Amino acid sequence: MTTRVRNPKDFWAGLIYLALGLAAVLLARDYGFGSANRMGPGYFPTVLGALLALIGLIAVLRALVRPGAAIGAFAWKEVCLVLAATLLFGALIRGAGLVIALPVLVLLGAYASVHFRWRAALALAAGLTAFSALVFVKALGVPMPLLGAWFGG
Amino acid sequence: MDILANLGLGLETALGLTNLLYCLLGVFLGTAIGVLPGLGPVATIAMLLPATFGLPPVSALIMLAGIYYGAQYGGSTTAILVNLPGESSSVVTALDGYQMARKGHAGKALATAAIGSFAAGTVATLLIAFFAPPLAEVALKFGPAEYFSLMVLGLVASIVLAHGSLLHAIGMIVLGLLLGLVGTDVNSGLARYTFDRPELADGINFVIVAMGMFGLGEIVRNLEHEESRTLLLRHVSGLLPSREDLGRIVAPIVRGTVLGSLLGILPGGGAMLASFSAYAIEKKVSKNAAQFGQGAIEGVAAPESANNAGAQTSFIPMLTLGIPSNPVMALMIGALIIQGIQPGPSVMTEQPALFWGIVASMWVGNLFLLVLNLPLIGLWVRMIMVPYQLLYPAILVFCAIGVFSLNNSAFDVGLMALFGLAGYVFAKLDCEPAPLLLGFILGPMMEEYLRRALLLSRGDPSVLVTRPISAVMLALALVALCLVLSPALRRKREEAFAEEE
Numbered sequence: 001m002t003t004r005v006r007n008p009k010d011f012w013a014g015l016i017y018l019a020l021g022l023a024a025v026l027l028a029r030d031y032g033f034g035s036a037n038r039m040g041p042g043y044f045p046t047v048l049g050a051l052l053a054l055i056g057l058i059a060v061l062r063a064l065v066r067p068g069a070a071i072g073a074f075a076w077k078e079v080c081l082v083l084a085a086t087l088l089f090g091a092l093i094r095g096a097g098l099v100i101a102l103p104v105l106v107l108l109g110a111y112a113s114v115h116f117r118w119r120a121a122l123a124l125a126a127g128l129t130a131f132s133a134l135v136f137v138k139a140l141g142v143p144m145p146l147l148g149a150w151f152g153g
Numbered sequence: 154m155d156i157l158a159n160l161g162l163g164l165e166t167a168l169g170l171t172n173l174l175y176c177l178l179g180v181f182l183g184t185a186i187g188v189l190p191g192l193g194p195v196a197t198i199a200m201l202l203p204a205t206f207g208l209p210p211v212s213a214l215i216m217l218a219g220i221y222y223g224a225q226y227g228g229s230t231t232a233i234l235v236n237l238p239g240e241s242s243s244v245v246t247a248l249d250g251y252q253m254a255r256k257g258h259a260g261k262a263l264a265t266a267a268i269g270s271f272a273a274g275t276v277a278t279l280l281i282a283f284f285a286p287p288l289a290e291v292a293l294k295f296g297p298a299e300y301f302s303l304m305v306l307g308l309v310a311s312i313v314l315a316h317g318s319l320l321h322a323i324g325m326i327v328l329g330l331l332l333g334l335v336g337t338d339v340n341s342g343l344a345r346y347t348f349d350r351p352e353l354a355d356g357i358n359f360v361i362v363a364m365g366m367f368g369l370g371e372i373v374r375n376l377e378h379e380e381s382r383t384l385l386l387r388h389v390s391g392l393l394p395s396r397e398d399l400g401r402i403v404a405p406i407v408r409g410t411v412l413g414s415l416l417g418i419l420p421g422g423g424a425m426l427a428s429f430s431a432y433a434i435e436k437k438v439s440k441n442a443a444q445f446g447q448g449a450i451e452g453v454a455a456p457e458s459a460n461n462a463g464a465q466t467s468f469i470p471m472l473t474l475g476i477p478s479n480p481v482m483a484l485m486i487g488a489l490i491i492q493g494i495q496p497g498p499s500v501m502t503e504q505p506a507l508f509w510g511i512v513a514s515m516w517v518g519n520l521f522l523l524v525l526n527l528p529l530i531g532l533w534v535r536m537i538m539v540p541y542q543l544l545y546p547a548i549l550v551f552c553a554i555g556v557f558s559l560n561n562s563a564f565d566v567g568l569m570a571l572f573g574l575a576g577y578v579f580a581k582l583d584c585e586p587a588p589l590l591l592g593f594i595l596g597p598m599m600e601e602y603l604r605r606a607l608l609l610s611r612g613d614p615s616v617l618v619t620r621p622i623s624a625v626m627l628a629l630a631l632v633a634l635c636l637v638l639s640p641a642l643r644r645k646r647e648e649a650f651a652e653e654e
Contacts, residue, residue: 010318013582017324024331024346031338031345037612041338041345044600048331055324062320071581078376079577082369082549083570089553090566105553106546112376113542124543128550140204142558 007068014059021053081112097148098137102129156282163282163509167517172215172510175208179216180518183223184526187230188533190237191375191541192548194224195480195590199363200548202488203555210492211507215514217488218468221481222274222515225464226522229266229457230533233259242425242460245432249445249452256448261394263530265402265450266457267523268394273410273458274519277465280414281472281512285501289473292498297605298616302626304599307476309630310419311591313637321584329589332357333596340604352564359487361556361565362593363480365572366579366586368552372545373577394450402454405435409455413462418469419478427463428456465515472508473498475598480587483594 005011025046034040085108092101106125110116136142166172186197198220205213228243233250246266253262295303312322335346336356347353394402412434413427435455436445445452467478468485475496477483489496494504501508526533556569576586610616618624 009582010320013321013324013579013584016578016582017328020328020331027346031343032341035612036607036614039600039604039607041341041343044603045331045334045345048327048334052324052327052331055320055327059320059324074581075373075377079373079574082373082376083574085549086369086553086570086573087567090557090563090570093557093566094563102550105549109549110542110546113545115540115542120543121546124546128547132550132554136554136558140207142554143561144554144557 005063007063007066008071009063009068010059010066011063012071014056014061014063017052017056017059019056021049021051021056024049024052078112082109085109093144093148095148095150097145097151098133099129099146100148102132156286159286159505159509160282160513162505163511163513164517166211166506166510167215167514172212172514173517175212175216176219176514176518177521179219180223180226180521181525183220183225184227184230184522184533185223185536186220187224187227188536189227189539189544190231190235190537191371191544193367193371194221195363195484195587196367196371196548197224198481198484199360199368200551200555202360202484203558205488206491210489210494210504211510213488213492214485214507214511215518217485218511218515219518219521222270222461222464222518223522225460226266226270226526227533229270229453229460230263230526230530231537233262233266233453234534235537242428242464243456244425245428245456246453248432249447249449252446252448253450253453258448258450261398261450262453264394264527265398265453267526269402269406269409269454269458270461271519271523272406273413273462274465274522275516276410277414277417277462278512278516278519280466281469281515282509285469285473285508285512288469289498289501292474293502295498295622296620297602297609298620298623299626301599301602301606302617302623302630303474303476304595304602306626306630306633307470307478308588308591308595309633311478311588313633317583317585319637321582322588325579325584325586325589326592329592329594330596330599332362332589333593334600339597339601350564352560352562352568356597357568357593358559358565359484359590359593360559361569362572363484363590364552364556365569366576366589367480368548369569369573370576370580370586372548373573374580375541375545398450401441401450405439405451405455406458408435408438409458410462413459414466416459417463417466417478425460425463428460431455431459461519468511468515471496472500472511475500477591477594480590483590486594 028042028045028049031042031045032040033042033046085105088108089101089105092104103125106128107121110121110124133146137144137146167176182201183197186192187194198217201220205216208216225242229246229250231237232243232247233254236247236251250262250266253259308326312319312326335353337344337354344354409431412431416427416430432452432455435451436442439445439449439451441449441451467482470476470478471482471485475486477486486496494500494507552569553566556565557563559565579586606616607614617627
């Protein structure tokens, strides 16, 4: 099968469209299609989902005919670190509070760089945490606990 | 129609102390962030949007507009000094600007960019003042059918003028339209695509989409090939162009301004296409064509005027029709909606101070840029030298806190991470995220207008083609689609973006 796909970028993008389009149509079946006269909540999503699936199908078929460049290597390490840092921030901000969640975000995120140095990253984490505490929490009043519920904050 | 009185009202609004300060803050932040390579205007505005929610609408929009054209200007500074475009519309400025800097004319190149931008900004502001009111008047007569067709035309035009694969541009728009439908349906109260998550009941906030796809997505893409920057020079001298230089740049500035203003109005156009085309045209008509690529001052003047003119005139469809012509304008529309203002032609009549205040503030902001930036060049040079490994964790912090503060919701932060992943994967597959954002903003509006149009016509879809204005717009959209599929135009389109590679 891999030998038949001549344009992997088009092929995978097409598959994504196709899957999302079909999912949209299937989910919209519960929403009530209505009629053109009185469009139900499912009318527009169904039309769009079908259109997206059609575009996906065209892309997939085209990928079998027209050659294209290979997909470059994915920078998985960088993706995972940046996303994990973001997710951990979300998970920690309520419970542990800003003074824990923010350094975790900065250090884990900064670790994705090839130029990562502990000393610089620690200084950056400290600086950004102090800045955020002062500007966002104290000055702008964003309701984020400095120390979270886990510490009785 | 009294343009002078309107501009007077605008100046009165824009020159009020508060708004003056927000305008200054906007252009300052915009320039600072535009200077930083690897942080585009969309991510910047998305990042700073939550900070403007608490401001009055006029001040918020004035500040956001300032960030936008400030970022255009800052991008060219980086392009000239380090040959790295701070953002996409200054790619072509780097071609000749950097060569000028290498020959010791950095100051002259920077001054040319500043003068060109200011001249173009002044003309574009006047154009908005003259052309927006009649356009809004026409738009006030639009019914739902016309609006629906107008949005179709807008989206199609943005495909035609966007770069990259057409099929993927359409795919991303439709995906964006679908994502825009997530949440409670306004008519039936039914929750759609929410997977029983209460956090999704009000729909996905556009800030989350923009920050995820443009903020986080850009970070990962930049980390993929991290490079170290070499700054050409620390001290910039010889800022003022000679009389002879001024003579050489007048015509390119005029041509760039005209072209940029026209392209800015078109959906999907905006600053980037303007600067690319202005450079290409200047290269053809200039007497010094041979010098292009080796430090021709005309090669800086034309694209810089064009991108600033385009950035400004792209406000025309946004302010008068409520239609975004590029992702930045999509964010502006989102900001208006959050401020409780329904974008569209009625903004001008119902909120004249807001409308004219923004228009006037653009001119004031351009003046700020001209006066402030050349003296501040030393500061910008220091900012360029901030290494990326110290910069992007700060971007992460701003994105995370910004998104969290929208609803105090950790769920939103996770959703942003998901959009970051999607943005990266789509970029890997050569699918541009910009059309998705346009579709995302327009999705709910398109559904609403289509629903109303069909309700009024008792379910007869031919209403879209029997009403003349609507029919013309759909026909134009069809023609545009056919044209772009024709081989001849396809080649031209690829040529226009060829300089980028």
